Every structure is written in structure tokens, then in C-alpha cells.
Amino acid sequence: MNDSIKRIPVDLPVNATLHFWMKAARPGTPGSLSFSSPRGKFAEVQVTNTEENEFRIHQVFGGGPIELSYDTGETSVSVIYWFTAADVLDTGITVVHTSPVNAPPEVPGSYHFRPPFGWMNDPNGFGRFGGRPHLFYQHYSHGRIWNTMHWGHAISSDYLRWRHLPVFLFPSEELTARPDRRGGAFSGSAISLVDGPGIRVFFTEQVPERVPEAQIQLTAVSADLITAGQAEVLLPRRPDGENLSQDFRDPYVFRGPDGLWKMLLGSNSTEGGVVLLYETADPSAAGGWTYVGKLLVAQMDGTTAAECPCLLPLDGPANDPATRWVLIWGMMHSQDEATGRRNLTLARVGWFDGKTFSSETQQELDFGTDNYAFQAFVDGDKAIGIGWLANWSDTGPTIDFPTAMTLPRQLVLANGFLHTPPIGTAESLRSRILDRTRLAAGQGVELGTGAVEILIDFKDTGTAFRLELDHPGIELSVSQEDAGLRIGYDRPGVAQQPVYIARGARARKVRIFLDYGSIEVFADDGRWTGTKRIDGFEPVRAARLHCNRDQVERATIWALHL
Structure with a gap:
């Protein structure tokens, strides 16, 4: 034998x-x-x-x-x-073999989206196609380390319970010949075909040695929603005369208020991070793209590029001049000097007329910063988005790093601010109540698998509190003080650590989702949102609330399960 x-x-x-x-x-x-x-x-x-x-x-x-x-x-x-191709959209794939270097983590009961094997980063092509939500994502099959990029793919009925589908988009054979991290099929978006079933995807191809453009924009069509057809070059070069860096990526395509297809791209210039705007009169969006101009120029210390931009209407139809839009983008390598946080994501609310964006307010999308490469679209009468539950400051091409996507969030405009609460179907994750009295009384509550939702309502806005979360490897907490709402995240032995704080926040309602390797905080229905990846996959074991007991109106803990 x-x-x-x-x-x-x-x-x-x-x-x-x-x-x-x-x-x-x-x-x-x-x-x-x-x-x-x-x-x-x-x-x-x-x-x-x-x-x-x-x-x-x-x-x-x-x-x-x-x-x-x-x-x-x-x-x-x-x-x-x-x-089986005939029913894969209903049944998904069946994985029969992985290796130790690309197997998914063992996280029974986890409710966050993870790939069936290998590495994952940015969400791509997030949308509803053929009547169901689809999520594409940056993917490498053969390890939990960033490498030559493909697009992974999954389908859902509620944004929470996903079926894995075949790998959707492959880089060129030249790029897949060696695991040398030279590029591949980078981030992008998808739209429904206007003349039949299927989708058109838009993505950046990176080939570092290519001259003069390392990054160009490609498009491909999928009639069956399973595999992408042959990709064609859509934008072979950056616009002239704009003093742009080689960064030219992450096409996000959407209908503008004038009915034309628009495309956003991220770049960098001598002025700062840049979001570029293109448009086409081609009803299929297959060609004819012309450069309109810089939609946004934003400065922040250390920024090497604006990336993963998206733009969508919030409080009305796209063709209504009174409708407010939200422009969201990441600031690659940016650093907030006051807190030490890196790679921040920003959101501007204002008006978009198809050519220019007039800003009314600006805010951080997430004070925890581990909600990166956020992508959103309008699904019926709701704007829905999802992000990569990680941050490039914690990982890179040499770090074994299994990751997840955030809980999907709704984008809502309220009192002039963007709110990003979890989608309503998140309540369907609740399996049983763990506690309705002990947390409010200041007692410790054991959390079982650690996959829980904690809801605390206070009588007054801005009530000071500290929720201690017992984790075997991290000093973890959520607290509110005069300075604002904070996620305490201290790694033993690390001298200088970022401060994760929503300055000026005075919340009355706090909703916290814990899972293997993550914490997500939603205060006052998503007015302030903080997402933090937790090193490792040990669960949070227990919770204890410290505050004035007379200020607690309700404190409930739900066990969660898909």
C-alpha cells in the first residue's frame, strides 16, 4: 500500500x-x-x-x-x-478538499460572511441581480495571504445567509503562472444588463510592469451569473493633465440623475486623494466612456490614494434635484494624528447633478476603521452596503490573515447625518435570550460561544458607562465618556495603540454585535458606528456593565446564530 x-x-x-x-x-x-x-x-x-x-x-x-x-x-x-450548472444559484458549490494553508477557520455558529477557502478582501459588484443579492469579492484561493487577485462570488436571499458560488473572475494566465503578488483582477462593480438577463462587471487589471499604465479598466459580461466572459479593455489610460499617480482603480458604475451611466475611479494627485468621474451615453455601458473631471479632492496625512469610491442617492429618486447623495471613499495609508488610526473611510452627504458633487456635511463612516472598501447600492427603496472587516494597517502580502465581511448595513439620512444601522434582517439572527436582568444589575454574564447581540438603552443621552468584555487575549471594552464613544482595544505588550473613538458622540442607545474575531458597535440607530477586528478567533467569554444603575432602561443579550 x-x-x-x-x-x-x-x-x-x-x-x-x-x-x-x-x-x-x-x-x-x-x-x-x-x-x-x-x-x-x-x-x-x-x-x-x-x-x-x-x-x-x-x-x-x-x-x-x-x-x-x-x-x-x-x-x-x-x-x-x-x-451542477443547472441549479448552482440555488444550491451553491460543494467543497470537497482544501489544504491546511487555505482552509477556512473553524468558527461554529459564526454569522459573518467568510470565503469557503483562501484569502478575501474588498467587496465587489455588490447588488441585486436576477432577483437576489449577489456579493463578489477580492479573492485568492491558495492561501490566507493576499496574492494574485480573482473575484469570489456568493448569493443570498437576505444578505446574511450566503451560498458560495464558483470563482467568478480570473486574471490573465500570465498573472496566474506564479504566486508573485503582481496584480490581477482588482476591485470593481456590476450592473444588470439592459438588454437581457445577466450582468456586466467592471474591474481594474493591475500589471505592475506594464508601461505606461500599471492599472487599466476592463469590463466583462456574464449571461448566466456564474462565469464571466472574455474581458475587454474599457479605459486603457488615465486622463491627461491631472498630475495623477499610477493609482487608477476600483470602477464603481451607477445611473446618474441625468439617466447616463457614470463611473467613479480612485486615484491620487499632487493635491491629495482624488475621485475621478467618467460618463457614457451608451445605454449598455459597454463603451464610449469620457472623462468628466475630478469629483473630489481630499487631503489627509499619509494618503497615497482615494480608493473604492461609491456614490448613491439617499432620500429620494436619483433624478430629483433635491435628493441628497452620499459619496463614500477610502483614504489608503491615511493617518489620523490625534488617534493613530490608519486607512480611514470618509462619507460626504450633498447633491450630485451628474457632473459635480456639492458637499453639505462630511463624517467618518466608521470610527473603528475596520469597515474598509465599503460598497453600497440602492435596493428598491433602501440603500444597502457592506465592507471588508479588516484594515490594511493590520495585514499585508506576508501575513496569514483569515477575514470576514461586516454585517450588511442600511444607509439612512437623519437629521443631516448619515446613519449606518445593521439591516433589519439582522434580528433574524437572534436564537434565544441570554440575559434581561443581570447585565443591568452590574453582574457578569457569560456569553457562551461569544456570538451575541447586546442592547443597552439609557434614560439620558451621553450617559457615562463602561462595558467590559472578557477576552482571553485582548483588553476589550465599549465605553462612553465626555470625549465620546470608544472601543477599548489593548493588546498586551504593544506600547502605542490606536484610539478608536467617535469624538463628541452622546449616545442613548447602544447595540453591539460580537462574533469570532470582531466587534461592531451601532449607537443611536447607526448615527455612530464602530467596527473592529479582534486578533484571533477566541470568543468573548463574558460581559459586565459599569454605570449608574438608575440610568439603565434596558439591557438585553441575545445569542446569535445563522
Whole structure:
């Protein structure tokens, strides 16, 4: 018996499609994956690349049990999943193999979106297509470390419970030949096709050695919502005469108030971070894009580019001149000197006439800053958005870093400010009440798996309190004081740590979501929102509230579960 043979049994339906990635273990000897049924071996796939996993597709028309096998001394297999194209939008993919370096974390009961394997960052193409919400995202299959970018894909009915779909968008073969982190299919957006079912996606392709443009804009069409067709170049170069850096990325496409398709792109100039505006009269948005001008120029210490911009109407139809819009963008490498927080995301509320944006107010989207690359769209009569639950100040191309998406949020304009409460369906996560009396009385409350929602209502705005959260590795708390609302996050042994505070906040209602590796704070229905990734996946074990007991109107803890 050969102990180096890895065998993977799979029971397949009729007309199953297998996607798998594999590479040769050593030069000169091809890597191979064999397919066998009870009648014997019926197929074999070989690869020669020893540096990076090669993508392969195999169709198995007859259903029933089969066995996949390979010699671990000659072949390395990263991922295997199968699906049936006829119903994959309803059933998703079935993952049958990952490796130790790309397997998802074991977080039973977690309710945040995570990829089925590998690395994830920015949300892309977030929208409702074919009647259901779709989420695309920056993805690398073969490790929990940033590398050559693909687009992962998932579908939902309520923004909370997702089915994983096949990897949607692939970079060029040249870029996938080596795991050298040179670029790939970067962030972008998606719109419904105007002349039939399907979507058109827009994304940035990065090739660092390409001259004169490292980053250009591409578009591709998917009629089946499963795979993207051949990508075509849409914008091959930056606009002239604007003193822009090589940064030219993250196309966000939407309908303007004049009915034309608009595109936002992030960049940097000698003036600061820049959001560029393009438009086209092409009803399909497939071409004819022309540069309109700089929609936004924003300065902040350390900023190397504005990125992941999005713009959408908040309080009325897009074609009403009185409707207020919100412009959201990230400030790459920015730093707030007062708090030490980096990579801030900002939001401006104002008016958009199709050519210019007139700002009324500006605020931070999230005082915890771990809600990055936020992307939103108008779904019926509601604006819905989601962000990457992480921050580039904590990770990079050499750090093993499994991450998640934030809870989806609604964008609401109230009293002149942008509010970002969790979507209403978040209440469907509640499985049972853990406590209705002990927290309010100042007693410690054990939190079980740590996947909980904590709601505290005070009698007066600005009530001082401190909620201590018992975590095995972090000194964690949520508090309110004269200076504002704060997430206390102290790592033992780290001398200088950022201060996560919403200055001037005087909240009366606080809603906190805890999960493996994260805390999200929503105060006064999302008037102030703070999102913080927690190192590791140890759960918060208990909570205790310190405040004037007479000020507590209600304190409830719900256990959460998908």
C-alpha cells in the first residue's frame, strides 16, 4: 500500500462540474489527479507548473460515487469543489478538499460572511441581480495571504445567509503562472444588463510592469451569473493633465440623475486623494466612456490614494434635484494624528447633478476603521452596503490573515447625518435570550460561544458607562465618556495603540454585535458606528456593565446564530 496516495471520495449528481487547482510537487515530474469510478479509472489530469496551482475543469456526466486520487510526493492539490450548472444559484458549490494553508477557520455558529477557502478582501459588484443579492469579492484561493487577485462570488436571499458560488473572475494566465503578488483582477462593480438577463462587471487589471499604465479598466459580461466572459479593455489610460499617480482603480458604475451611466475611479494627485468621474451615453455601458473631471479632492496625512469610491442617492429618486447623495471613499495609508488610526473611510452627504458633487456635511463612516472598501447600492427603496472587516494597517502580502465581511448595513439620512444601522434582517439572527436582568444589575454574564447581540438603552443621552468584555487575549471594552464613544482595544505588550473613538458622540442607545474575531458597535440607530477586528478567533467569554444603575432602561443579550 502506497501511503503517499491521497484519496478523496465524492458522490456526484448527474452532469456535475468539478473545479480544482493543482501543481506539480517537483520539477520534471508532472502532477496528476486521477478520476475513478467503481468500474475503474476513467480520467486523469496533469499539470507541470511547480510554482503556482493551475486551474482545471472536469465534467462528470454520469452520477454516483467516484474517487479522486493523487500522489502527494508528486502533486499538490489546493482546492476541489463541484456544482451542477443547472441549479448552482440555488444550491451553491460543494467543497470537497482544501489544504491546511487555505482552509477556512473553524468558527461554529459564526454569522459573518467568510470565503469557503483562501484569502478575501474588498467587496465587489455588490447588488441585486436576477432577483437576489449577489456579493463578489477580492479573492485568492491558495492561501490566507493576499496574492494574485480573482473575484469570489456568493448569493443570498437576505444578505446574511450566503451560498458560495464558483470563482467568478480570473486574471490573465500570465498573472496566474506564479504566486508573485503582481496584480490581477482588482476591485470593481456590476450592473444588470439592459438588454437581457445577466450582468456586466467592471474591474481594474493591475500589471505592475506594464508601461505606461500599471492599472487599466476592463469590463466583462456574464449571461448566466456564474462565469464571466472574455474581458475587454474599457479605459486603457488615465486622463491627461491631472498630475495623477499610477493609482487608477476600483470602477464603481451607477445611473446618474441625468439617466447616463457614470463611473467613479480612485486615484491620487499632487493635491491629495482624488475621485475621478467618467460618463457614457451608451445605454449598455459597454463603451464610449469620457472623462468628466475630478469629483473630489481630499487631503489627509499619509494618503497615497482615494480608493473604492461609491456614490448613491439617499432620500429620494436619483433624478430629483433635491435628493441628497452620499459619496463614500477610502483614504489608503491615511493617518489620523490625534488617534493613530490608519486607512480611514470618509462619507460626504450633498447633491450630485451628474457632473459635480456639492458637499453639505462630511463624517467618518466608521470610527473603528475596520469597515474598509465599503460598497453600497440602492435596493428598491433602501440603500444597502457592506465592507471588508479588516484594515490594511493590520495585514499585508506576508501575513496569514483569515477575514470576514461586516454585517450588511442600511444607509439612512437623519437629521443631516448619515446613519449606518445593521439591516433589519439582522434580528433574524437572534436564537434565544441570554440575559434581561443581570447585565443591568452590574453582574457578569457569560456569553457562551461569544456570538451575541447586546442592547443597552439609557434614560439620558451621553450617559457615562463602561462595558467590559472578557477576552482571553485582548483588553476589550465599549465605553462612553465626555470625549465620546470608544472601543477599548489593548493588546498586551504593544506600547502605542490606536484610539478608536467617535469624538463628541452622546449616545442613548447602544447595540453591539460580537462574533469570532470582531466587534461592531451601532449607537443611536447607526448615527455612530464602530467596527473592529479582534486578533484571533477566541470568543468573548463574558460581559459586565459599569454605570449608574438608575440610568439603565434596558439591557438585553441575545445569542446569535445563522
